Structure formats: structure tokens, C-alpha cells
Amino acid sequence: MNDVTLKLKPARRERLADVLYGQILEQIASGQMAEGAKLPSEAHICRDFQVSRPVVREALMRLQADGLVVSRQGIGTFVKSRPSDKLTSLAASAEIASYLRAFEPRLALETECAGLAAMRRTKAQLNQIGEALAALEGAFARGETGWEEDFAFHHAVAEAAGNELFPRLLEELRDILSGSMRMALGLTRQGSDDRRRRVLEEHRKIYSAISGQNRDLARLYMRYHLTESRARITGSHGDL
Amino acid sequence: MNDVTLKLKPARRERLADVLYGQILEQIASGQMAEGAKLPSEAHICRDFQVSRPVVREALMRLQADGLVVSRQGIGTFVKSRPSDKLTSLAASAEIASYLRAFEPRLALETECAGLAAMRRTKAQLNQIGEALAALEGAFARGETGWEEDFAFHHAVAEAAGNELFPRLLEELRDILSGSMRMALGLTRQGSDDRRRRVLEEHRKIYSAISGQNRDLARLYMRYHLTESRARITGSHGDL
């Protein structure tokens, strides 16, 4: 495993793409680039930001995957939806891409955790999930972001999966998850009542599926919750 | 997050269940408990091993999930298949359960990695996967276990997923994975030619699906490979 040089390169390219992603997102969030506006060409962006073509492509690909821009073949790339302008006050622009990337391993790991928890949870473990849910509702009622309660909820589900490696892997992601949750819930705190209601309902459904020992339902509701959380950050559903 | 006391308890229960799992497995592998033989009752095992009922249940549940025993409601638990007696010479009996448990997060994470790699791999990343595959074939040809080459293969797939968190999570599991792979490939080295051919073919199919940018195929072949690897350890398919 002497691939040190090779491993550094993609890491650096990712970071550059993150910085570029963040700067374009910042301009969209601030309204400098309005919805429907056409982005500069790839060649232009390369020149302006002094980065290589693969870096630009990766940043644009991620912006498109996040529903922020849309690319029309042969015509160009256009602003599709505008995230909240509060987003860039809650996280450094270069970190937003990295926070969003955390949803990929989370989807894989936590969907599995939720399904296993539905099959294996003890009563004590179910109570822990229920307590974290109640704590999250309390935090929302007090006008707090509730990110620690949110993390405790997801951690309790991982514990209930009955395999100590799942909470260990979640711990490994703790730093990036706490940043991601603070950003997401920071937006929710400043958002509509409807938005807070949805966040709580999504958690409640996960709890209820695990309580009812329904594996398919637990997997579905966890996947739905994580997907919607991500969409709430990028604003691709409007303020929901 | 002041759940320190509660978190220790399940961890300790898991370790006890691992020890018990390993000891029963050892007796099955050595032939002391023959195929078809009936295991002592839960109450008996509690007394003999001085452990609580939940510990016994967890150990039996895992033995059943691994296809080693089968439980017939109201009648008892019976030995179903016998793993290679070499198994207990390749790993301490208390570690085998823990190595097998590593397949759960691996299935979730690596299936996702394989699918993303099929969509995002660069040429350089594909070459790395191909080189690890060639190195594994070389190791097998030289009569080595090839576990480092195997780990390099799976690591290269994680790199190719284009999200630095995937290789980071695999690194977090490196210790347990290296033990697990050494055990699995140790058995394969001493097994039949057909067994080695299958291990290589499974890796080759993953490579080929990622090379062909076929996401569904890459996910399926990774899932199949990990599932078969686990079954080869517990012997639930015979010597294959």
C-alpha cells in the first residue's frame, strides 16, 4: 500500500472543488446569481478561479446533484434553485460541500442501522431512542437548534443495531456530522413552523417503525429523513 | 450524551456472547458436536457457562444467522453445518464472532462504494483497482493468503467512490478487517482450487462492472462477494 502520492491528489482536487462549490453556492444564496441565470462556461470558470477542468467539472456535477443548478446539453448551466441566504452565515462556504458529502455514507450506514434496530432493539435501547426524540422536541420548543439531541437520536439508533461497529463508525464521523447538523438545524430554527413540524415528524416515524419492529419501514423512513434533510439544506424543495 | 454507563453494558454483553459463540463454534468445528446433534437447552448453557439468558440468546441467534445451527420451535437447537476445523487455528475463538460481525457495516458501506465507483471512477482510480486485482491473483499463484492485496482492492474501490469519507471509514475498520481477511483467505489457501477460482472471479466481476460503469451490476457483485465470503468462513455452503 505505497500509494501515498496518488492518494493525496484526489484529496486535494476534492478540496479545491469544495472551495469552488462553496463560492458558487455563496453567489447563488446571496442572489448575485439569480434563479434562471446562466453560469459562465467551464473554460471561463477555469480561468477566473485558476483551477483545472476536472475541478470545475466536479464542482458543477455536485451543484447539479444538489439541485442548485441544471445543465442543458450544448447550451450551458443555469441556476435552478436558491438556498437560504442564511446558509452561508451558518457555515464557511468551503465547508458546506463537505457537510453535504457526509450524507452519502450516512445514507448507507444509517439505513442499515435503522433496519437492524427494528429487528434487534432491546427495550432499554428503544427507550434511549425515545428519550432522544423527546429531548429533540424539547430543544425545538425552547427555540434551540437541538443538534446534540439530533446526534443522540441517530447514535441511539446505531446502538440499537446490535453491532458495536455501527456506533464506532458514527463516532468517526462525529465532527463532520456535528457541523452538518448545526448547519441544517440552524436553518430549520430560522425557518417556518411547518419545517420544524416535518423534522420532528420524520424522527417520530423512524422511532415508531423501530418500536413496531418493522424493518422495511424503519429503513424507508431513515432514508427519507436523510434525503429530505439534505434537500432542506440546499433548498431544492423550497422552505420545507 | 451522558450515557456512559448504559453504553458499557451492551458492549460487555456482546463480548460475553462472542466468547460463548466462539466456544460453541469451536466444538462444532472440532466435531465434538456433530452435524444433527442437539445443543443443550438455554437454561443448561446459562448454568454451564455462568452467563445470563440474554447472552445465551444472542450467541444462539448469531450462530443461527451464520447457518451453523438451526432452531426448531418447541424442540430445540441443532447443529446444521460444520465449518472447517482449520478455522479455529486461524483465529482465537472469541474473535471469530467479531470478525463475522464486520460484514454487516461492510455490506452497507462497500455496496454503496461499488455503485458510486461505477459512476465516478477516474481512469487512474480504475487502474488502481485493476492493479490490486492483479496483485491478488499473483499472491494466490504464489500460495500466499493475499490479505494485503485483498484489502488494497477494497480500499481502491472506496477511493474510486469519490468521497473521502468512504476510505476513512474503511481505515477505521482496518484492524478488524485485516483479522477477518486473514482468517477467510487462510481457509481459502488451504481449500480447493475451485474455492480460489471463485474468490478471484468475484473480484474480477466487481472490477469489470466498475470498469463498464454499470452501477447496479457493481452493487450486486460487491454484495454477492461479501455474502459469499462470509458463507465460506462459516462453511454454510460446504467447501466453496
Next chain:
Amino acid sequence: MNDVTLKLKPARRERLADVLYGQILEQIASGQMAEGAKLPSEAHICRDFQVSRPVVREALMRLQADGLVVSRQGIGTFVKSRPSDKLTSLAASAEIASYLRAFEPRLALETECAGLAAMRRTKAQLNQIGEALAALEGAFARGETGWEEDFAFHHAVAEAAGNELFPRLLEELRDILSGSMRMALGLTRQGSDDRRRRVLEEHRKIYSAISGQNRDLARLYMRYHLTESRARITGSHGDL
């Protein structure tokens, strides 16, 4: 394939279990059996309804899967949630089980359709889905059940999957689907504004994921929609 006799038996058992399912459901919906009430024992039900043990078990298993009753090992089976009493005015009680069963092949087929439609839909096909969505909104605004518009929506998604076998299979289910949709949307028409809003939002998200060519999202939103539709019929989420 000379299994005519064997095939008839399970079919008949299913019908008997459907009748029994419907009668128990009727008593729960009407309030004759209140939430928390204990059901008679299996042996009792066998005697009262003059049916065999497997028929009773199947009916109870389905009631539990639908979230209507919960079984506590060694204690008995209890009423968990009460569907709307309007349910039994919208469908004959023996048909309800059969309508609910249609969700199993629908989940498998339509999740696949939605994913393929996201990858392959032509502009004309996307327009058809959009028109069916608009028609459904219109029907709701006029206070109609909108089941034909609902069927047209799902049929248009199947058409957009680019494989003529998918709409053909949906046509094969048309009779049972129309009964199922009439029942589901009949409840929704008499339900809360919030309930109608949810039904429309679920359809809108499927359309939007197919429009945005996001395969994973299209699959998730279709699976979520069908799962929630089923839960709205059995009332396992309350009136939502």
C-alpha cells in the same frame, strides 16, 4: 405443471383469511373492539368463525403487518389502531384485505418504474405525467376522489419506464387497483385538508424527481408514496 389441486388450496385459504380479516377490521373500525382491547384467542376465533388455525394465523399476521393489532408473545393479541369507520362504507369488508395486498407487487413494480422513468423518460412522457398530476389537483379541488387521475399518473410513470411490459402488468392489476384507489381516495376526500395536501405533495415529488432525472430520488419518493398510501387506509398514522 399439473399442480391444479395444490394451487386451489392456498387460493381458497387466502379468500377465507380475507373474509376473516375484513370482519375483524370491521369490528375495530366500528368501535365494537376498542383500542387496547384484547382479541379472543386463536382457538376461540377458530370455533367462532368455523375456520382452521392457518386461516386465523394468516388473518392475524396481516392485521399485525397493517399495524391494526399487536401481538405480545404469551399474552395475546391487542387492538393497536383504529381505521376510519368510513372505510367499511367504501369497500366490502372481504375486499379490503385484497386491496391492501395489491401494494406488495405495486411496491416492487412501481419503484422500479419510477427509477427507470427518471433515466429514460422522453419530454412527451414527462408531459403526460405532469398532465395527470394537474388533473389530480383539479379533481381534488372539485371535491372528487380523483381515482382515474391517480391511475393515469401511475400509468404514465410506467409508460415512461421505456419497457412496454410495465404498463401491461399495471393494466393486469387495473381492476384491483381501481378498487384500492377508490377506497384510499374516498377516505382522503372525507379526511382533513392536511391529508389531501400530503397526497398531492407525494405525487408532486415523484414528478419532480423524474423531471430532474434523479433515479434514486424517484425510487425513494414512489416507495414512500405507496407506503404512506397504505398506512392512510389502515389508519396506522392517525388521520394523515
Next chain:
Amino acid sequence: MNDVTLKLKPARRERLADVLYGQILEQIASGQMAEGAKLPSEAHICRDFQVSRPVVREALMRLQADGLVVSRQGIGTFVKSRPSDKLTSLAASAEIASYLRAFEPRLALETECAGLAAMRRTKAQLNQIGEALAALEGAFARGETGWEEDFAFHHAVAEAAGNELFPRLLEELRDILSGSMRMALGLTRQGSDDRRRRVLEEHRKIYSAISGQNRDLARLYMRYHLTESRARITGSHGDL
């Protein structure tokens, strides 16, 4: 639902694409177009076959999905692998595409059936699956294609799923499935011993997972079997 005109159009386009797909496949199978050879440009094919651009694109897209050709952006489309020249003696060239298309709904439906069968099969249903498996082994031993036994196996799995709609949907596909199975097993009968061994092993694993009531395993092995069956037809794995 007055979309008769619109529905005819895609149907006709599909049939034209099938004819074109079959003719190109015939030239690859016969060796007229060798592996590595470059296909004529889209515009050329339009002229030569007197069909529209979307028809050509669909045929090429399907050939690529089947692993028969590979498209390199900006360079052209090349022959990648060559199916057995016996293929075109077993089915009319225009039918091959349609037979291959049957694998899409089969993957969705039968994967679900296998998982449900693992949870719900009665002993009598398991015996039926086992008998169909033994009959398939017998047919192979007698040098027959065994397609009726193959269909009986898959039908018995659908019966065991405990929902009468699954076998009903499989019956709806009977004509196309019998053609597809006759073609696939016709190739296998003329193929290597290793190929027949694989086909039987795949069926045996499905049976064994359903017998062992392991839902995940049953789903995986059904998905793997259908995927490999398709690949054996197009020859994308060589003669396996």
C-alpha cells in the same frame, strides 16, 4: 384515459428499435462485425435502415446496456463482446431484444417474491420449489433444455410469496418468459458443463435460502441468478 394515439407511438418506436437491435446483434454474433470493430455513425445507420434518430439511439443504448457494444464519447461506438452465433438460431433476431427486456420486470417482481417466500412459504410450497429444482436437474441430465421446469421453479417461488397477485403477474408474462427461457437454456444446453453447473447452482442457492428462511439471501440469490442469466444470453461474461 384517451391517450390511444400517444401510446401507439412509443410502442411502434420500440418495435423498430427491436428490429434494429436484432439486426446489429445478428451481425456481431455471426462475426460480420468483429470484436473491436467500429459501428457506422448514427447518421449512417439512420440512412441505411431508414429509421429516425431516436430509434437508432434506443437500439444503441440497449446494445450498450447489454454489454455488446461500448460507446466512447466523441469517437464512436465499438463492438465489445460477441454472443454465441447459436443465439440467432434459437430466436428470431427481432425477438431477442424483447426477450431481454423481460428481465426488467422480472428483476423487480421475482426479487420481491423470493424475499417474501423466505418469510412465508409453507412446507408444501417449499416442497413444490424443491420438486421443480429436482425436475430441472433431471432435464439437464437428459440433455433437454428444461425450460418448462425452469418456469415451474420460478412460478413455485411466486406461489410461496403468499400473495396471489405475484403468480398472476408471472402468468401474464408467460409467453415472453417461455421464449426467453427457451433461448437462454437452448444456449446452455449447447454450452459447457461449467455453464450447466452454474445454472443449477444458482437455482439451488435460491431454494436453500428460501428453505433457511433467510430473506436477504433469497433476494440476493434471485437477483444474482436473473442478472447472470441475462449476461449468459448476451455473452458478456464469455461462455459461462
